[in-house]
Amino acid sequence: MTLWALEIEYDGRPFMGWQRQKHGLAIQQVVEEAAARVRGGAEVTEAVSAGRTDAGVHAMGMIVQIELPELTPFRIREAMNFHLKPNPIVVLRCCPAPDGWNARFSATSRSYRYIISNRAVPPALEAGRVWHVRQKLDAGLMHDAAQTLLGHHDFSSFRASACQAKSPMRTLDFLAVTREGDKIYVETRARSFLHHQVRNMVGSLVKVGEGSWPAPKLAEVLDAKSRAAASVTAPAEGLYFTGVVYDPALPLE
Amino acid sequence: MTLWALEIEYDGRPFMGWQRQKHGLAIQQVVEEAAARVRGGAEVTEAVSAGRTDAGVHAMGMIVQIELPELTPFRIREAMNFHLKPNPIVVLRCCPAPDGWNARFSATSRSYRYIISNRAVPPALEAGRVWHVRQKLDAGLMHDAAQTLLGHHDFSSFRASACQAKSPMRTLDFLAVTREGDKIYVETRARSFLHHQVRNMVGSLVKVGEGSWPAPKLAEVLDAKSRAAASVTAPAEGLYFTGVVYDPALPLE
Structure with missing residues (x-):
């Protein structure tokens, strides 16, 4: 074997x-x-x-x-x-x-995609594959606010209470929010993520996108280092694990 | 009411x-x-x-x-x-x-999209939503061959035996084949289609794309005016009814 x-x-x-x-x-x-x-x-x-x-x-x-x-x-x-x-x-x-x-x-980075269906009516064709958010979201605002999360930080505000990682410190390498029609795509990459970190970041980004939070609030939430400071956990159904990087790359075929 | x-x-x-x-x-x-x-x-x-x-x-x-x-x-x-x-x-x-x-x-045109997953392994995420074709398809060849079907023709070769339309004559306004990654998209538009016409056209276009049929064969199949001349009916799961045009347009909101 x-x-x-x-x-x-x-x-x-x-x-x-x-x-x-x-x-x-x-x-x-x-x-x-x-x-x-x-x-x-x-x-x-x-x-x-x-x-x-x-x-x-x-x-x-x-x-x-x-x-x-x-x-x-x-x-x-x-x-x-x-x-x-x-x-x-x-x-x-x-x-x-x-x-x-x-x-x-051996993984040096992991990537995730989160997909939001941002329209008035729930998805029929993509039920269970996207998070349906009715309230109109401003993807540009979400993207700009997201950039404050990049880099090496204590991500306790975006960490599930059940998270078993020893440290809440993580380095976020990439976080981009784009709109295509009535879909919003959140793409992110880091060496590793805390439990629920991507879904918790998306939950708070939606607060900014719908206009409930001013964009600078995201930096305050991060600084608070407390899960209570951030918003809800976005549902699992919109999340996709998209890839892993190894160095050297695997000779997959 | x-x-x-x-x-x-x-x-x-x-x-x-x-x-x-x-x-x-x-x-x-x-x-x-x-x-x-x-x-x-x-x-x-x-x-x-x-x-x-x-x-x-x-x-x-x-x-x-x-x-x-x-x-x-x-x-x-x-x-x-x-x-x-x-x-x-x-x-x-x-x-x-x-x-x-x-x-x-009152419909003046109807549009359909057909999606093929063209890769070695069957779809897990899109099961029931695409036709899985293992054999590598040349979308450019399929597109060029498809253009011979445009216009007013007797589409008997692409008509289901159960079709109840009085005439096999139809006018095909648009038929385009494009590739994005491992997906092939067939987009088509006509005032109306015969029963199974889109799926039967896709079945024959795949023959061209996989290299089993030379591109000019598609014109011969159309000329034959016989269902036996064309290839298999592509499965239902890859087909999407995408839109209708009315004149004047409906004031949908």
Whole structure:
């Protein structure tokens, strides 16, 4: 057996999130059971992912490591996708893991996209895939305010109470807000994020976008270093884990 | 009561198509029953749509006419959306129907989009919303070949055997094929289409795109005026009814 790196896409709606749960199906469990079948045995080994997404969060470029046979990347991908069916999880690309590489600890940056449907009526075609915000949002204002969060800060104001990270210090490398028609896209990138950090930042950015908060308030919220200072957590359904960077890059195919 | 024009969006996956069926839920039935509730009565009146989409086909700008009370467009939209829940059907905009206007017969053009996911692995995030074609497609070749179908022709080669139109003659005004990443978009517009015409044209365009047919074959298939000459019907799941034109335009709000 060899350690493989798999790039996977999933629809988060039917799952309890990445991490195995006692009650309800998790993406980790589905990937581990498919891999066990590809190995031809009943023994399940642990899958480690670059990020542990919450229930309802989607992914289009999640990286996972797991033990699999020594086959070509094409055969590993086909075999995994056969056994992942009918779950909405697919392996997009894969490669044997480089020596000493770890899906979680070797990641030098992680990217997320958050999608808001900003229109009067709820989404029919994209239910469960976007956050519906009725109140008209000013994406330009949101973008400008977002820039105050860039850099190395104590992000306690945007950290879930259940967050298990040792430190609330994080370095935010990129945070951009753009509008396309009635959709608002929030793109962000950092080495790592605190639990709920992206959803909490989006919740507060929406306060600025709808005009409830003046833009400078976002810096005050950050300075307060208190979850109570920030706004609500944006719902999971609008969040997509979009990619991971490793140095050197994985030779995925 | 007044005749209203409603612009609706729907996810076609859970429905038997637009038209009422004895076995299984149709979009028409859901709209008619929601409208009856908005009218506060049990009596159901008929909804007429600009197009009758098949099972699994989606819509983002379908126009429907139905009797509703004399209220503001805002209240009609809110009331309809309340009663349409939890079905994935929403009223986007609406207005009282102009005198003599008919959702079906007054339409001067109808537009459709067809989306192909053109990559090695099946879609997880967009299952049921795109046609997955593994074989690499050349969108430029498809677009060039598509132009031979423009204009006034006998479209018998692209007509479902169940088609009830009196004539196979149709005028195709627009047919464009573009690629964005691993998606191929086919956009088309005509006064009206034969049953399955868009899906049958897409099925044959894919033959050209994958290199199985030389581009000039599309003109031969059209000339044959026989369904047997063309390729398979592309699946319903990739098709979106995107809009209708009326002259004068509806004052939707």
